[in-house]
Amino acid sequence: MQNLKALSYDLRKNVIDMIVEGKGGHIGGDMSVMDILVELYFEQMNISPENMDDPDRDRFVMSKGHSVEALYAVLAAKGFFPIEQVIKEFSKFGSKFIGHPNNKLPGIEMNSGSLGHGLPVCVGMALAGKMDERDYRVYTVMGDGELAEGSVWEGAMAAHQYKLDNLCAIVDRNRLQISGCTEDVMAHDSQEERWSSFGWHVISINGNDYKELKAAFDEAKTVKGAPTVIIANTVKGCGSPVMENKAGWHHKVPNAEEYAQIMKDLEAGKEAALHE
Amino acid sequence: MNKIPNRQAICEVLMEKAKEDKDIVVLCSDSRGSASLTPFANEYPKQFVEVGIAEQNLVSIAAGLAKCKKKPFAASPACFLSTRSYEQAKVDCAYSNTNVTLIGISGGISYGALGMSHHSAQDIAAMSAIPNMRVYLPSDRFQTAKLIEALLKDEKPAYIRVGRNPVEDVYTEENCPFEMDKATVITEGTDVAIIACGEMVGPAVQAAELLKAEGISASVVDMYCVKPLDKEAIVKAAGNAKLVVTVEEHAPFGGLGSMVSQVVAGECPKKVVNLALPDAPVITGTSKEVFDYYGLNGEGIVKTVKENL
Numbered sequence: 001m002q003n004l005k006a007l008s009y010d011l012r013k014n015v016i017d018m019i020v021e022g023k024g025g026h027i028g029g030d031m032s033v034m035d036i037l038v039e040l041y042f043e044q045m046n047i048s049p050e051n052m053d054d055p056d057r058d059r060f061v062m063s064k065g066h067s068v069e070a071l072y073a074v075l076a077a078k079g080f081f082p083i084e085q086v087i088k089e090f091s092k093f094g095s096k097f098i099g100h101p102n103n104k105l106p107g108i109e110m111n112s113g114s115l116g117h118g119l120p121v122c123v124g125m126a127l128a129g130k131m132d133e134r135d136y137r138v139y140t141v142m143g144d145g146e147l148a149e150g151s152v153w154e155g156a157m158a159a160h161q162y163k164l165d166n167l168c169a170i171v172d173r174n175r176l177q178i179s180g181c182t183e184d185v186m187a188h189d190s191q192e193e194r195w196s197s198f199g200w201h202v203i204s205i206n207g208n209d210y211k212e213l214k215a216a217f218d219e220a221k222t223v224k225g226a227p228t229v230i231i232a233n234t235v236k237g238c239g240s241p242v243m244e245n246k247a248g249w250h251h252k253v254p255n256a257e258e259y260a261q262i263m264k265d266l267e268a269g270k271e272a273a274l275h276e
Numbered sequence: 277m278n279k280i281p282n283r284q285a286i287c288e289v290l291m292e293k294a295k296e297d298k299d300i301v302v303l304c305s306d307s308r309g310s311a312s313l314t315p316f317a318n319e320y321p322k323q324f325v326e327v328g329i330a331e332q333n334l335v336s337i338a339a340g341l342a343k344c345k346k347k348p349f350a351a352s353p354a355c356f357l358s359t360r361s362y363e364q365a366k367v368d369c370a371y372s373n374t375n376v377t378l379i380g381i382s383g384g385i386s387y388g389a390l391g392m393s394h395h396s397a398q399d400i401a402a403m404s405a406i407p408n409m410r411v412y413l414p415s416d417r418f419q420t421a422k423l424i425e426a427l428l429k430d431e432k433p434a435y436i437r438v439g440r441n442p443v444e445d446v447y448t449e450e451n452c453p454f455e456m457d458k459a460t461v462i463t464e465g466t467d468v469a470i471i472a473c474g475e476m477v478g479p480a481v482q483a484a485e486l487l488k489a490e491g492i493s494a495s496v497v498d499m500y501c502v503k504p505l506d507k508e509a510i511v512k513a514a515g516n517a518k519l520v521v522t523v524e525e526h527a528p529f530g531g532l533g534s535m536v537s538q539v540v541a542g543e544c545p546k547k548v549v550n551l552a553l554p555d556a557p558v559i560t561g562t563s564k565e566v567f568d569y570y571g572l573n574g575e576g577i578v579k580t581v582k583e584n585l
Contacts, residue, residue: 055345059343059344103372109343110339110368111367111368117336117363120332120336121337121343121368124338124339124340124343124348125341126340127325128340131323151333154327155333157328157330158328158330158333162325
């Protein structure tokens with residue numbers, strides 16, 4: 001079995017290279033969400049370059065579209081496009097690899113970037129699955145700052161109304177947004193109570209831990225008659241103390257010194273993962 | 277006097293097509309009654325999605341359904357659909373290129389006395405400015421039915437605006453020439469080209485008849501396809517005339533008048549007069565009272581033509 005944790009450190013390195021080469025990117029959220037994406041694409045979802053037109057494929061929408069660099073790294077690792085091309089072209093003039101997901105690229109279902117769209121779109125996808133009696137599952141990842149968008153809660157209501165147990169939302173709960181701590185900007189504590197009061201099955205985990213991620217997604221599949229939300233408590237900037245838990249790294253390009261330290265930390269993380 | 281509003285014509289086509297096509301899905305935001313879609317909801321409950329009073333959700337859910345090969349028709353009052361869920365129309369429908377048909381019901385000033393919150397005098401401008409969004413304002417029930425049939429044959433996003441009240445027939449069941457994205461030339465003339473859309477086509481036809489009695493020759497172009505605009509039809513009609521008059525139930529900026537003026541200025545310069553609603557909350561009244569007040573009727577168009585010829 002593949003060592004997903006070790007893989008995640010390599011993919012984080014890809015992200016750092018993308019951002020340095022493209023001179024911009026949402027680095028902190030890329031790092032926090034990486035393990036969620038790796039678990040989804042390498043363990044949970046049946047999505048690959050070979051089955052992109054299969055009506056039974058699982059569906060994924062990156063609602064926190066600004067973490068597209070992490071998604072690019074994962075899709076490249078799945079074989080949708082070469083990582084070298086992404087790193088070379090990201091954000092450059094005329095590039096297809098722009099700063100938010102675009103479905104002109106293989107592997108991307110829906111365009112995003114404006115927050116609060118992914119969950120309602122996934123409600124539509126999950127409803128279509130129910131109408132056609134197909135078994136695919138629908139996943140979306142939202143940021144915690146994103147939860148201030150009212151449309152998220154419109155989607156949450158509808159998912160409960162239509163008993164969409166084929167829908168699983170993940171909140172990348174890294175507790176930081178561009179202006180600072182989420183609780184200072186617009187409080188989101190009591191996540192469990194908020195979602196369960198909307199009729200959702202709620203699972204809270206450490207979102208940077210593969211055992212907990214796997215257990216949560218496996219549990220979600222067993223829930224009947226209600227959608228599931230996984231509150232993935234993560235570390236923004238996860239992988240290097242240079243970035244970890246610092247709001248300033250929401251959108252920042254490392255300088256040469258920081259780059260060297262981050263890459264060293266990520267390599268050390270990978271080594272440790274290989275010997276766990 | 278026709279008693280069937282265009283919205284009812286939409287429901288009739290969708291019910292007929294849904295017999296064979298299980299992928300047709302109708303979505304409403306507590307608007308099935310206003311949209312005349314209650315019969316569809318009752319007949320095809322498995323192909324009907326109620327989202328409650330949540331227009332953003334309405335459009336995003338429709339986009340998600342479309343992404344999974346459904347053919348969603350999302351119907352909600354045009355005032356809300358074109359503004360409250362504008363970003364969903366832009367990102368989830370147009371930008372993501374999903375096969376969603378947005379149906380703006382009770383469009384323009386149909387809601388009359390309910391006030392500006394319920395008027396959609398900006399929807400042509402707003403929707404037309406979105407890349408990959410098409411905008412249609414059919415004139416009567418026969419054309420509305422043909423438009424819905426045509427939209428079922430492609431897989432691109434579109435916005436349609438229809439009014440709340442029945443409008444006088446412009447065409448007949450037997451004689452309703454329709455070609456997708458091509459304007460319908462109702463009459464041809466040499467003095468003035470009257471280019472109208474939606475509910476203003478009827479008054480334009482009436483004006484042409486009144487003008488004829490006075491010896492003024494008018495062409496009438498039904499520009500139901502506001503976007504993609506049929507430029508060829510504009511250039512042809514304008515080229516043959518001394519004056520161009522546009523008529524629309526819309527704010528004076530960014531609508532049919534602005535678009536026609538752009539084409540005429542660039543391709544065949546001559547005087548264009550835009551008849552539209554004012555840049556202000558409109559006076560309280562029924563559609564007819566409001567149209568009469570602002571000269572958006574046969575007599576008003578005639579007056580404008582005679583003043584400018």
